[in-house]
Amino acid sequence: STNTSEHSSGRAYADYSIFKGKAALVMTPLPARFSKMDSGGLKVDRKGVVLLKFMPAIGQRKYDYEKKQYFALSATEVGSLIGLGPTETCEFFHDPSMKSSLEGLVKKTLTVSPLGDGNGYFFNLSVLNAVQKTNERLSVPVTKAEFAVIRAACGFALPHMMGWSKVMQVQHPEHRGLLPGQRELKMVTDVW
Template sequence: MQLLPLQNPNSRPFLPGTSFRNRSSPNTSLKSPKKLSLKCRRSEFFQQQNFTRPSESSFSPQSPAALPPRVYVGHSIYKGKAALTIEPKAPEFVPLDSGAIKLAKEGFVLLQFAPAVGTRQYDWNRKQVFSLSVTEIGTIMSLGAKDSCEFFHDPFKGKSEEGKIRKILKAEPLPDGSGHFFNLSVQNRLLNVDESIYIPVTKAEYTVLISAFNFILPYLLGWHAFANSVKPEDPSRSNSANPRSGADFEWGR
């Protein structure tokens, strides 16, 4: 049971705005309480985090200067009658409704042949191009010293203009066994062009191409994007997320 203090009947209840003056001793006043101050200090954790208030610019689209720069690379081989430039082209991806990203088109390697018009001078306005798919790249990589291969391309295959442009790329061994001979023949009825450009590639130059193809091939397949997305703590990639997948049955045997 709580005991309540007895109140003086002559005393008045304390109301806001009244002073603490003792009525029994009008000449005696209560000492005013000391003023207390309260100081708040930030936590050292928040001081170290360097938080900033979000502004409108934080939600605005990235400016071109903030985007990563586009990088162009290539390798060229210059000979007396022609020049050959090899450039990789990145694969294409498309976003899905689920938020994931899917490979839409594999990358390729673009070959550009330019005829010579003088000593170390080439006419790139007359260049002819040929795109190597990942399978065709694998064929060239597997060539032995005495092996050859041939590729045929029709850019309008399956369309009404089929047959108007024909491209044939041949890779054959040189007679002395010092490398391979690349020959691109193009027949373009739309532009009335019939041209053949050839260039010898030595063993050393061919070795450089094979090394470059070995490095770039997984990127043309888009496997680097998949590898970068894999996280050990990602529960969506655990066996429990997809217990009926074919891989589970294969490795569970």
């Protein structure tokens, strides 16, 4: 059935991997997820992210998958990253246990700071775990060329993370099917 073929097409996986001496950084984009409304329209159900995966090196071009650490960048964090000037630094703080009983016990900090020679950035992830009393640091130097790829790829990903790409592609043949709360929107756009 059509349904089956949709399932079999499934997901697609692609990343951008930067393997360096002490650690590796693997970036993966995830688009916004939409759910169907009663009106038949689609709305963003979960915003997309650019997922960073850090892994420490355990040999030449070998990395310890078991010790991997994730950090998911939101749209605004991606905006901060791609707007970074050559001598600027940005820093993000995440609590992976937010709104759970473990809130505040694990603190993740991602710092992106310029390399000494002004030719790229350090991506530094620190994971402070108050329960296990550990503080892991994973640091990957990113060259200017690699950062140009990150900037272009993340700039491309942004409208997809936000769901804007789908909004722009869907046909809007008659502005029918407006949400109740959006009748005003129609009026406004009729007269702007």
